[in-house]
Amino acid sequence: MVFCGLCQERHYACRVHPARTTDPAKDAHVDTSAPQTARIWNYLLGGTDNFAADRAVGDEILANLPQLAENARLSRAYLARVTRWLTAEVGVRQFLDIGTGLPTAENTHTVAQSVAPDARIVYVDHDPLVLAQARALLDSTPEGATAYVHADLRDPATILAEAAKTLDLTRPVALFLMGILGHVERDDEAKQLIDTYLAALPPGSWFAMYDGSDTSPENTEAVRIWNLSANPKYHLRTPERIAALFDGLELAEPGVVPVTRWRPETDAPAIDQYGAVGRKP
Secondary structure: OEEEOOOOEEEOOOOOOOOOOOOHHHHHOOOOOOOEHHHHHHHHOOOOOOOHHHHHHHHHHHHHOOOHHHHHHHHHHHHHHHHHHHHHHHOOOEEEEEOOOOOOOOOHHHHHHHHOOOOEEEEEEOOHHHHHHHHHHOOOOOOOEEEEEEOOOOOHHHHHHHHOOOOOOOOOOEEEEEOOHHHOOOHHHHHHHHHHHHHOOOOOOEEEEEEEEOOOHHHHHHHHHHHHHOEOOOOOEOHHHHHHOOOOOEEOOOOOEEHHHOOOOOOOOOOOEEEEEEEOO
């Protein structure tokens, strides 16, 4: 029995999303011998876009923190709830999703365009395999648009210039930095990046994120194992340090909380991933 990360179901073999017969890694010139964050996370989500080196790190982490795979899915569910809330309740129609990772279930554009077919989404990642798979797996409604930018989080000038080809940056945009700011070690650099992106977006824009916290010894140990092999390394923050990243923004209720406590639809327990959504006044 295996878990299909695309349809979120367990099968002996998924007939809807069978394993691909092509190897996009060859076309993307990916070093499959080195574990990489997006592919490890894809493995934890039950995806198929990962390699032996990624699975080895994932398995070692799961040996110490078996619930991490479920936590990965709960974090993904948080992204979907945020997207749905911003689209349906707030009326956002533009999304800039930086550090999108490999496509799995309930991608940002899938959720947004299911509510508003005219929604426009720009995905950004610097992993060449992410770009190759995004082009193969992600599409758009005729009324909306989906674009992909191959760039690093730390290059806002390039990302904003490319995003402006699809998004109208004079109208509100939702900026997503989901699970990526943990790769920025210093708080001042993380805050500067957030402020730089938001400075290019008009009032009424939104910033949403989640990242791991140091709220349990088990999570701290899992990240220690992660950092022994994975690239780039990951840095945990306290909930208070995560909250400080929202200084100057209007936090949507319930504020900075475990992702399972942000407008929950189930009774999932609190986990060590914290998130929040804030509005640029």
